[in-house]
Amino acid sequence: MTHFIKKTLITFGILSVILMANEASTTTETKNNVHNLAIYHTVTGDVQDTYNAMVEKKLKSIGFNLTDAHKRVNDQYEAKWGSTILDVLSFMPIVRDRTVIPLLNIDPRIAGFAPFNLVIHKKLDENVSYVGHLVPKVMLDILGIDNPEVRxxxxxxxxxxxATIAQELGGDVRTIPYQALPKKTMINYEYEFDTPEDMDDFIDEFxxxxxxxxxxxGYLIAGYHSFMDATPDAEEILSEYDAFWTYSLCxxxxxxxxxxxxxxxxxAGLFAPCTMYMYIRKGSNKLVVGMFRLHNWSATLNIKSQKRLDLINKLDTEIPSILEGLGMKSVPNVNPLLENKTSSTPSTKKQNVVSTEKVVAPIAATASVNKEKKETVQVSKPQVATENAKIEKIKVGNETVTIAIPKVPKAIKCNSTAYNAGNDRSIKFSKRVPPNYKPHSFDRAQKAKTSTHTRIGEVxxxxxxxxxxxxxxxxxxxKEKLKAAGFEIITTAPVNKxxxxxxxxxxxxxxxxxxxxANRGFIASLRLLVDTQEKTISITNPLYMAKGFLQNDFDETNANKILVRLLTHFTDLNNSKDSLKFQLLPKYQFMKGMPHFQDMVEVASGKNLLEKIKNNDKVVFSQTLDNGATLIGIKLSKRTRKFTKRIGRNNAAMLPYPILIENGKAKILDPKYYISFMYPLLTMSEFxxxxxxxDAMVKDCEKVFK
Incomplete structure (x- = not known):
């Protein structure tokens, strides 16, 4: 990357580059047909912590919100493939909903880069961090939007x-140039469906x-953003839509x-993850889909590696194939709102249909062939062996071709001789054991039979x-058994639809x-899950929970006493297969680079947090602690809580989602930690x-305080 930038990028003053790159949005062409593709802020050293803080907090002050953060993707590469040349690669998709949402009523295709990626990357052998994004003109040109107001x-x-990035990170500001976009930049589809009785149910199922x-x-749904829920007045602004959302595909x-x-x-992470938009207009039975093609990557970044071009071709072919497999039909890349207004008038405009064009690597020029010279080659007809063969004659033009298809030869029979057991000269050993000998396995089995110690819930x-x-x-x-065991019932709440x-x-x-x-409030209550479908119950193990959530304040004596009371009143309990190493629980993380217990997420702050949640139907319980802190549990949104369908319902006792309000801050356990801690058998592919x-869980928790 360093070599690439040194060769192709020109360094400007920070303000001049920002102004020039953004002013290019209003022009159609630059000198020598060279355009600005992206702005890069290059900073000496590793700045990922400053970058993360900026994206998560500072950008909110200018209206940009982070949708689905993907920090240190390179850690996943190393975990899965065993190596990486990257020191950091993070994808931080951001969107300015206040700007985008009204524009959806003019040209809904603007959602194709809402969100767009603010990428950071640094190689292990570099001492420079690169933070960048595509310039808006490129995004608009790829989407095919020419409306002046939208642009x-x-x-x-x-x-x-x-300006904010430059102020927070410092360093130099540079631009990446490109020559041209591909002829076909977008894929566009429509899905026609029978009008449902309940649109929400249809959308959930779809x-x-x-x-x-x-x-x-093999794709990841790396992000989801619903415009209808993005701002308090979004539904009012988008009153002509039943639904409007984007996926981030990876x-x-x-x-x-x-x-x-x-x-x-x-x-190339400037383009990742790929944003795919979907919407349904009110009164319509069509779902509209759009996404930019990956050919945009190779065309603008001049990618020549055949291996990478093949991958781009594969995805550009496979994504439409999946959509068509779902019953979708390809449509032109036009503004559907304008198309609907003029649909009664036949259009003579050339349609930009989905292309089957493949990305081709540059090939060396070869000597031209002299077409005037025709070399005659004498070809002798082969002798056709007709013995033991089936003869077929096929007419080709004016000639008849004779084909001899040989018969399958018979298998050779071998003369076999009967096995003579008397010739077996292998050495035989007698199985001898001392008198009254009992193997260790028998001894262990006998001890297990006579032992009254069940070890349920224990290490x-x-x-x-x-x-x-x-x-x-x-x-x-x-509930009656819990009360008999001396427990207080705080609440009973359904956790799925x-x-x-x-x-x-x-x-x-x-x-x-x-x-x-301090920071220990998450152990204030335990959960018992009743599954009326699978006809089971599950209780969170107090020993497991206390070891993980109390960290170095672990109180083994009291945790064991609670366990004994549960076992005394619930006599038919068994250990779950879900388990972890006991001594590793305080420092548990799902994988390298993932959060630990102490990496909590602040979802709100202020002196009146308890006032904000009064009469909020999302708050299903509130528990006051001796130190003045409060633990609350919230009901997640309908879409968010569907995760149990994917990774299993047995462990849904992790819900309602807990939030700890302490010292003017509302904190949650990072969902990536909490989910994996409560689903210890979870695999990476399941995750x-x-x-x-x-990220949806974080947003649901934040909304409670708004």
Whole structure:
């Protein structure tokens, strides 16, 4: 990347580059037909911490919001493929909803870069960090939007964006040039459906089918952004739409081979993840889909590696194929709102249909062939062996071709001789054991039979189960047993749409005492899940939870006492298969680069946080602790809580989602930590099927305080 920038980029003063790059949005062509593709802020050293803080907090002050953060993607590369040449690669998709949402009523295609990526990358052998984004003119040109109002309003906020980045990170500002876009920049589809009785149910079902179709082909649903929920007045502004959302698509193997490995092109991350928009107009039975083609990457970045071009061709072919497999039909890349107004008038404009054009690597020029010379080659007809062959005659033009198809030869029979057992000269050993000898396995089995110690919920072979599983009982029966064991019921709440997963939140004095220390409030209550569909119950293991959530304040004595009381009153419990190494629980993380317990996410701050959540129907319980802190549990949005369908319903006792309000701050356990801690058998591939859920959980928690 350093060599690439030194060769092709020109360094300007910070303000002049920002102004020139953004003013290019209003022009159609620059000198020598060279355009600005992207703005890069180049900073000496590793600046990812400053960059993360800027994207997560500072950009909010100028209206840009982070949708689905993907920090240190290179850690996933290293974990999956064992190596990486990158020191950091993070994708931070951002969007300015206040700007974009009104423009959707003029040209909905503007959603094709809402969000767009603010990428950071740095190679291991570099001492420079690169932070960049595509310039708005390129985005608009790729989308095919020529409306002056949309172009002007969409481009305007980028000056403030780049000024803020320059102020926060410093360094130099540079631009990447490009010559031209490909002829076909977009794929556009429509999906016609029968008008449903309940549009929300239809959308839920469609989204699940769509997401699984891509997941099953190795793609990641790396982001989800609903414009209808993006601002308090979004539904009012978008009153002509039933739904409008975008997906961020990613393919891990593709991205590894594009951004990493030999000859890596991490700057291609400017386009990643790919944004795909979808919407349904009110009164319509058509779902409209649009996304830019990956050919834009190779054309603008002059990618010549045949391996990478083949990958681009594969995805540019496969994505439309998946959409067509779902019953979608290709349509031209035009503004559908204008098309609807003029649909009665036949259009003579050439349609920009989905292209089957392939990206071709440059090939060396070869000597021209002299077409005038014709060399005659004498070809002798082959002798046709007709013996033991089937003869077929085929007429080709004016000639008849004779083909001899040989018969299959018979297998040769071997003379076999009967096996003579008397010739077996192998050495035989007798099995001898001392008198009254008993093998160790028998001894262990006998001890297990006579032992009365069940070890349910306790540490066994260094591991401890996350849950205590039991036979089904009704919610009322479970509550009575908890009360008999000396516990207080805080709330009973369904945690899925059907209401067949019910979480009973319970506590006692010892739990509150353990929780009444700084950042320890998450242990204040435990959960009992009643699954009326699978006819089971699950209780969070107090030993497992306390070891993880109390860190160095772990109180083993009280945790064991709580466990004994549960086992005494729930007599048919068993250890769950979900378990982790007991001593590793305080420092648990799903994988390298993922959050630990202490990496909590602040979702709100202020002196009146408790006032903000009063009479909020999303808050299903509130628990006051001895140190003045408050633990609340919230109901996640309908879309967010569907994650249990993907990774299993057994462990849904992690809900309602806990938020700790302490010292004027509302904090949550990072969802990437909390989900994996409560689903200890979760695999990376399973985690990828719910890639959008962690960020959605954060947003749901933030909304409670707005």
């Amino acid at each position: 002007k309003k969409f481009s305007a906020p980028f000056k403030a964006l780049d 989204q699940n089918t769509f997401e699984l179709a891509f997941i099953n082909k 393919h891990l193997e593709f991205s590894y081979n594009m951004f990493d490995t030999e000859g890596a092109r991490p700057e 066994n072979n260094g591991k401890v189960s996350a849950y205590l599983r039991g036979k089904f009982m009704t919610v009322d029966a479970a 059907k209401g067949d997963l019910i979480s009973i939140v319970f506590t006692d004095k010892s739990l509150v005492t353990m929780a009444s220390k 990828m099927t719910i890639a959008t859920v962690p």
